[in-house]
Amino acid sequence: xxxxxxxxxxxxxxxxxxxxxxxxxxxxxxxxxxxxxxxxxxxxxxxxxxxxxxxxxxxxxxxxxxxxxxxxxxxxxxxxxxxxxxxxxxxxxxxxxxxxxxxxxxxxxxxxxxxxxxxxxxxxxxxxxxxxxxxxxxxxxxxxxxxxxxxxxxxxxxxxxxxxxxxxxxxxxxxxxxxxxxxxxxxxxxxxxxxxxxxxxxxxxxxxxxxxxxxxxxxxxxxxxxxxxxxxxxxxxxxxxxxxxxxxxxxxxxxxxxxxxxxxxxxxxxxxxxxxxxxxxxxxxxxxxxxxxxxxxxxxxxxxxxxxxxxxxxxxxxxxxxxxxxxxxxxxxxxxxxxxxxxxxxxxxxxxxxxxxxxxxxxxxxxxxxxxxxxxxxxxxxxxxxxxxxxxxxxxxxxxxxxxxxxxxxxxxxxxxxxxxxxxxxxxxxxxxxxxxxxxxxxxxxxxxxxxxxxxxxxxxxxxxxxxxxxxxxxxxxxxxxxxxxxxxxxxxxxxxxxxxxxxxxxxxxxxxxxxxxxxxxxxxxxxxxxxxxxxxxxxxxxxxxxxxxxxxxxxxxxx
Numbered sequence: 001x002x003x004x005x006x007x008x009x010x011x012x013x014x015x016x017x018x019x020x021x022x023x024x025x026x027x028x029x030x031x032x033x034x035x036x037x038x039x040x041x042x043x044x045x046x047x048x049x050x051x052x053x054x055x056x057x058x059x060x061x062x063x064x065x066x067x068x069x070x071x072x073x074x075x076x077x078x079x080x081x082x083x084x085x086x087x088x089x090x091x092x093x094x095x096x097x098x099x100x101x102x103x104x105x106x107x108x109x110x111x112x113x114x115x116x117x118x119x120x121x122x123x124x125x126x127x128x129x130x131x132x133x134x135x136x137x138x139x140x141x142x143x144x145x146x147x148x149x150x151x152x153x154x155x156x157x158x159x160x161x162x163x164x165x166x167x168x169x170x171x172x173x174x175x176x177x178x179x180x181x182x183x184x185x186x187x188x189x190x191x192x193x194x195x196x197x198x199x200x201x202x203x204x205x206x207x208x209x210x211x212x213x214x215x216x217x218x219x220x221x222x223x224x225x226x227x228x229x230x231x232x233x234x235x236x237x238x239x240x241x242x243x244x245x246x247x248x249x250x251x252x253x254x255x256x257x258x259x260x261x262x263x264x265x266x267x268x269x270x271x272x273x274x275x276x277x278x279x280x281x282x283x284x285x286x287x288x289x290x291x292x293x294x295x296x297x298x299x300x301x302x303x304x305x306x307x308x309x310x311x312x313x314x315x316x317x318x319x320x321x322x323x324x325x326x327x328x329x330x331x332x333x334x335x336x337x338x339x340x341x342x343x344x345x346x347x348x349x350x351x352x353x354x355x356x357x358x359x360x361x362x363x364x365x366x367x368x369x370x371x372x373x374x375x376x377x378x379x380x381x382x383x384x385x386x387x388x389x390x391x392x393x394x395x396x397x398x399x400x401x402x403x404x405x406x407x408x409x410x411x412x413x414x415x416x417x418x419x420x421x422x423x424x425x426x427x428x429x430x431x432x433x434x435x436x437x438x439x440x441x442x443x444x445x446x447x448x449x450x451x452x453x454x455x456x457x458x459x460x461x462x463x464x465x466x467x468x469x470x471x472x473x474x475x476x477x478x479x480x481x482x483x484x485x486x487x488x489x490x491x492x493x494x495x496x497x498x499x500x501x502x503x504x505x506x507x508x509x510x511x512x513x514x515x516x517x518x519x520x521x522x523x524x525x526x527x528x529x530x531x532x533x534x535x536x537x538x539x540x541x542x543x544x545x546x547x548x549x550x551x552x553x554x555x556x557x558x559x560x
Contacts, residue, residue: 004088004097005104008066012046012105015068015081016112024118033121036162036182038155042124044109045069047132053084063089064134095135102131102142113146125151126191152191159186167206174210180221183207184228195232195267204274226278229271233286236260237268241293254292265290269298273306276325280357284325301325309356313347320347327357327414331385333366338392345389345398352405358425361414364388372432374465376458377423380415386428396433400443403429409450420457424450431462434479435469441479448486460487463527464495472500477508484524485516492523494530506549513556521556532557 027040047069052062067080092098106129113127127146132139162183166175175183186192187200204225211217237260238244242252260268269290276283290298305311305323313320317340319332329351331344352358362382370387371379389395407426416422430447433440451459463483470476500506509528513521529535535557539550 004091007088039124045130180224184225188232330363359411376461378421382415390432448482
């Protein structure tokens, strides 16, 4: 073998051996392996460029840089092991020599891969080896997949036994939680299964049935197969038929006339449907991609919604339609009366209870155009619908039922583009009920404890609207505090037209704040009294016992 090949490999192996030895030590300490976890590492890439290694001193002769990747590199970082190439690079001048180098490196890597030098779990049953080499101003890429037949045969036998003894066997036998991730990856691995719905769906459902009654395990299994499905979709559909673009968010653009096989396209649509309950945005995106690739089934779903959604409900008073794929609901109020809104509300509640996404958009056809007296709310048709409902006090209990079903942390309605007007599901219902009836103050407090105050702003204006509708009493102080605590920190402003002067109100304010954190006290006191200086000036105008109470508040503001 040529000396330049041996020297090149020596530089590569010095880095790889150090990494594999470290990994061997780490892996040897792991005891609780999943039987389906064949091995950890399945990728090596060696790359040579003429670029000088940064750490070389100026004037030092350089022959380019060798980068060694032990896993597929991310587009936003480069964590390769790097070594300065030696003068042997001067001998590699033509394509034939590069091809010989690649062939020799493959043989050497194959020897390591097939050996029993390291822990049995260090390598997977297959190893992708890549050589990227700069030549005459362009990059040449060679790759080969190495296969350990013994490990592969054992992996297939282990999987078959696992399905027979853990998946298909009768209860109480169940797969262990640690096996879920690896079993899901096996389901989408073409080496183990043909990616056909008929092959995979029964196994997905069988595991779900085995976990029936255990919500935590069900959610974990759904997460495992959703993650595996998305990985398959990216590798076999998105990366093959689309081009990845976008600087801040990933966008996929159809890039060629090539189309997947029918079975492959059907499986992609199946994946979209399966992950929809947890990731409705991804479902919609995948179906749109499938439609571009020629799927009539995807087109039908996008147009009509899925079979899991009650697509239409109508009476002489109203008509409602829904598309769970598009996350949209349409309401037509035919007769402008309380009962029409009751029927429409019940339809929406039934949709949500059946799994319809809570962050939906709504189109309303109604001559009435009411909005809540709160600044900063979008004047959308969704807002209009709930303001119209709130014109009927008899509907308040049903509106509250809706809010309890709809509220979800880290979710937003889609009645507006993502912005400062974005609102958590249930917002319009809760805000209106809190303005018009004391009976729903506990619901307001539940909402305020749930809202994502770091990313939502519309609740900042609610305190002022609340005080405009309700005189401040001792009973209402806890509600006001919860409203103020939900405010977005970056948008805090003192409230207008509020002046707490009564001893009973100040006493209750102090009582409620005593159990709060320092920063929470600061939030509340700044919005009620303004700056520390403004509160201190007020003390000079008061007498005991009001003065002592305000001094306690000043002390809290100083701590904040």
